[in-house]
């Protein structure tokens with residue numbers, strides 16, 4: 001791996017004002033960091049709660065690959081699906097839009113990764129406030145102070161309410177207000193005529209007019225309707241209306257800083273320049289390379305954020321998007337003449353430029369860079385071949401007058417040269433050739449490749465708990481303190497995906513779900529399995545086989561074993577204590593393991609995933625290579641040492657900021673609530689964790705690693721057991737040993753010696769069997785029957801077997817005795833064939849004897865000829881009946897040769 005380049009770090013160490021590139025505008029105008037802070041502060045003055053950015057990769061939300069907008073984290077709030085702790089919020093959200101990839105570098109205002117400033121109302125303030133506040137923030141000299149005459153707005157065709165606010169209250173000149181259709185100014189686009197059904201509403205966009213053109217900086221969405229069926233009259237007013245607005249941070253910064261492109265603002269231009277530096281090209285905004293450098297800057301920034309959240313380049317989902325972005329950027333570098341990995345050198349620069357809002361990026365610079373350099377190296381290894389192949393395809397297409405790249409060609413390029421189809425398509429487009437996407441997908445289908453697009457927001461799934469969630473806050477979880485809840489009440493029953501008010505024992509075959517107002521059952525979360533146990537009430541007994549979490553509710557899945565369960569019934573819920581205790585042991589041991597991995601492998605060995613079960617655990621963590629046996633033992637010893645110290649285990653609730661200050665281990669890409677639960681073991685392990693733990697490390701009993709293996713590139717997996725399972729495991733191994741010892745008739749400790757002896761005997765026997773199966777004399781027999789002439793052993797014999805067998809025998813003989821002269825022969829009467837092979841030990845050859853001469857003399861008697869080397873020669877003949885005579889000749893010939901030599 002190439003050494004990681006350091007220039008970009010050093011260069012920006014002292015901050016941007018002293019950076020080498022400080023154009024005049026950057027000295028006087030508002031910095032992006034200041035703008036971000038101003039926006040949040042402004043909306044706080046309007047009663048909005050400042051909330052942190054959600055992660056870029058919301059693994060909790062299967063409907064998107066990356067967070068596409070600020071509202072994404074509030075989807076449940078907007079739908080009234082969760083309890084609202086606040087009704088006004090403001091955020092700065094990290095976003096990534098794959099749909100804008102092709103715009104990057106070409107337009108002045110599109111990135112893949114960008115930050116969206118948002119303010120949100122959940123049934124609280126509405127259109128009037130949203131418009132007034134946006135205007136105030138943009139134009140008030142206390143805030144941004146943009147000249148009103150440079151701003152304009154758009155509204156949805158017949159949104160009279162918005163028109164009146166803009167014209168009568170804001171006093172926007174009528175020529176500065178434009179009315180647009182549902183394709184532009186409705187969310188979701190075209191919803192009134194095309195759907196989907198559900199919440200929707202008109203938008204109002206705010207534009208800024210610069211010397212270079214106009215740019216949309218802010219979009220205000222007024223969610224005020226419920227769409228029901230097709231037009232007409234299908235938009236019903238919602239009783240509770242919402243506001244969702246998004247202001248592009250980079251776009252607004254470019255306006256404030258008076259630059260012609262987002263890429264020239266203070267937090268991006270240095271990255272573009274650094275991209276030029278690592279590619280050995282100076283940045284000229286006007287030329288093709290300028291476009292390439294902007295794209296490189298954009299893509300490396302996006303990938304740094306995504307990889308920081310543990311997305312590795314791959315062929316699926318988010319990983320594929322990262323791969324595609326990285327490879328596109330590498331191709332851009334390649335087209336500027338770069339042949340070595342360069343992108344990874346920019347990670348430090350990204351972290352430096354983004355450190356104010358995202359200081360955590362600085363902690364993963366090295367690991368992110370190493371992921372990137374790997375991907376670069378892999379792609380660079382095939383890129384030249386790939387480009388040549390593409391050129392040949394283009395030439396061929398020209399000759400065939402074909403305008404469409406076929407699916408098979410694209411699939412082949414992807415699989416053999418790692419060329420993402422989108423890249424191929426881009427190269428084709430440069431030649432005015434098109435691309436057969438359907439064909440490509442058909443080709444790839446059997447390989448299970450998913451392409452990166454498709455960020456459809458899916459807000460309208462059926463959820464049997466919906467009514468319950470609207471009516472109640474959730475179930476109270478008692479499971480940290482107790483394993484039994486005596487006065488619980490049944491508040492929900494779900495059978496066949498429907499809420500019902502009762503179920504009878506005889507009614508159901510499939511598991512049903514019971515929801516209680518309070519419960520000691522831990523629902524599966526954070527890798528820890530759900531509890532099992534029993535819920536009992538007057539006239540019913542329900543066996544819980546699993547517990548899951550859905551929002552704030554715990555779902556008890558299982559079987560009604562007796563009677564009838566009804567809504568409102570009083571119940572006692574009891575967790576299977578012994579199993580829960582095993583889960584606790586495994587969970588506390590997991591934290592000890594995480595600690596030991598960090599200590600012995602390094603800070604990079606962070607948790608990637610885990611599963612905690614009854615005295616059993618599986619832990620995935622980042623590490624580039626397999627763990628050596630010595631390290632595994634060290635890690636296992638460390639965990640057991642920490643068990644033996646009997647360290648107290650305590651959990652406390654505190655704010656995220658406090659926990660961070662206390663040094664709690666936080667997982668990047670993990671979504672943490674404001675108040676977090678921190679689990680501390682002694683003074684050495686602090687993790688944010690909602691799981692159930694022991695009160696003292698000694699209660700783990702003992703910890704034993706069973707295996708260490710790879711799960712994905714850069715991710716290892718340890719499987720281990722605790723407590724009574726270790727005892728069971730020891731017993732199991734002992735039993736096996738005892739059985740083996742009995743079978744071998746030795747005490748277990750003598751088994752290794754015994755097995756080795758047996759293996760040796762077996763090898764010898766095998767050899768004898770092989771020799772025996774040839775049916776001829778053994779080596780020892782041949783030696784015993786040898787004659788001796790002038791101190792030389794002479795072996796002349798007819799033996800069964802093919803030429804190879806004869807040669808092997810000769811070799812074995814030569815290894816056993818020397819000096820030796822051997823001539824072995826055999827005949828196949830039916831085929832009228834004779835084979836003769838002669839071999840001489842080295843000292844005889846040195847004395848001038850020649851096996852070729854010898855074998856030829858004998859072969860002449862069976863009407864044959866031969867050849868070979870002086871130490872080993874072979875001859876064939878056609879008169880098997882003469883073989884005994886030939887062997888006689890061989891004997892007299894060797895006598896002659898020996899006496900002459």
Ligand code: ATP
Nearest residue numbers: 100109110111114116216217218219246247248251
């Ligand atoms: P455009 O039509 O310019 O692509 P949009 O209509 O897709 O913008 P919205 O979905 O309304 O944008 O997002 C809200 C705001 O986020 C926009 O007004 C803009 O300031 C910003 N924004 C959207 N997409 C990007 C992007 N790819 N790069 C930078 N900023 C963006």
Ligand code: MG
Nearest residue numbers: 097099100110
């Ligand atoms: Mg867009």
